[in-house]
Amino acid sequence: MAPRLPYLSDLSDARWALMEPILTAWRAERQKNSLNLGGKVADLREVMNAILYLNRTGIPWRYLPHDFPPHTTVFGYFSAWTADGTIEKLGVHLHGIVRQQEGRASEPTACVIDAQSVKTAPSVPVDTQGTDAGKKIVGRKRSIVVDTLGLLLLVTVTAASVSDNEAGIQLLSRIAADRPTISKAWVDTGYKKKAIEHGATLGIDVDVVPRNTQVKGFSVTPRRWVVERSFGWIMMHRRLARDYETKPAHSESMIRPAMISNLAKRATGETPITWHKP
Template identity: 65%
Template sequence: MTGHRRYPSDLSDARWKLLEPTLSAWRAERRGNGLDFGRPPEHDLRRIMEAILYVDRTGIPWRYLPHDFPPWETTYGYFAHWQKDGILEKLNGVLRRLIRDREGRDAEPSACVLDAQSVKTSANVPTAGQGIDAGKRIVGRKRHVGVDTVGLLLAVWVTAASVSDNAGGIHLLSAIAAAHPTITKAWADSGYRTKAIEHGATLGIDVEVVQRDPTVKGFRILPRRWIVERTLGWLMQHRRLARDYETHPHRSEAMIHLAMIDLMTRRLTHENTPNWRDP
């Protein structure tokens, strides 16, 4: 790729090679179905993905995209189509299986870890889509996530912050059981009580609550739970996720899939993920 100045979020040739087959197949299918109105593609898929990753990594509004990227309307249009058509979720699955295979694990996991994260929202998020997490005193949204034992995303559900962890756990377990029938074990914190445990049992998943020792003061790493908490830390390296800026919850879920795609492609190509702080 030449003709423009490179950004730290841009894709290397090796990372693009991991994404190109899925995105090119999506474009070819749309052309075959006549969804592009017979017009030849005007913008390069790689540059569009780099523009979307730039937004996810830097946290800027879509309208503030630098002018050396495709127009923001085009970029957002592709992002919306990829979310709606399940392309970002599909890429997440492809990359996850590649990582698990490289590390000598079965392509499909047998266990998962559940957790939730409440975040504040921006002014453009409708009031009806927000809620109050009374325990954490946060007005905004909640991200319910399920990861495998490596910390790679299996399922995500974004709701108002007022939705309980229990309700989120039930939704996640149903989604995980449908997509990954090999999973028979799940670990979670004390927020996932009776109903989530009982629902897991109906799906053939043994949900174990990892309790914090009340006699221990200060920070302590908890078995299994640290895996999903580390994943949430990985996500927060993307400024678009430091707060929820998306008008629609499903777009928030897509931003989380994007962050994981960014992280997994770097992991597969042994490239560092630069932090906000320039060393």
């Protein structure tokens, strides 16, 4: 059978080489506990290519091209990798590689936190949505933590009605547990007294960086511009222009392939696709 023609989102050999050990180890572990009935085994590289294709183009699962594995198979892997943290593990692995290439320690000591409210698709359960009163958006809220390079550390998805302060408290707790080297965090004015006090109890100095009200329109905000750029990277992936996922956990997991794609290209010296260089 002739090999299929490549898609722009396909992994290069170099990028796949960074991911293959983790995914192969995952499969080996799964096979230990399986009945091993001899069924057809999907190509892990093609499964990851399919996830990246869907993430980049924004198509529904059922619309995956026929030269990928069946959409039910790809979604099954995506669900399993979400549930057991494999997608997150891939991101952590690539994050450490990129930081070391940039001359930084693999574990960051400072971070930036921000949130983005997005509209949801009609298929998203109503009980997982809410209204962001400030931005007048009905949908869900993505709260992310990035390091000072703008690389994703943590993400949580909630109803848009959840305040930045409340989401910030949850993220700070997770940061303290997962990244004990972090002692500094920059946030905007939406993260108020409770989040700042909670950070202090965890040994994290939370510094509010306000927007310059003397400047009309857009202006670069110190420190916080890094996380705004990260949202820009994420929004280049059309699946994330709106929240289409039924489960909030899948919404969180769908954000990670966007950053995994960015990290893998950085790690291999390949140029990420931008608006200016299609």
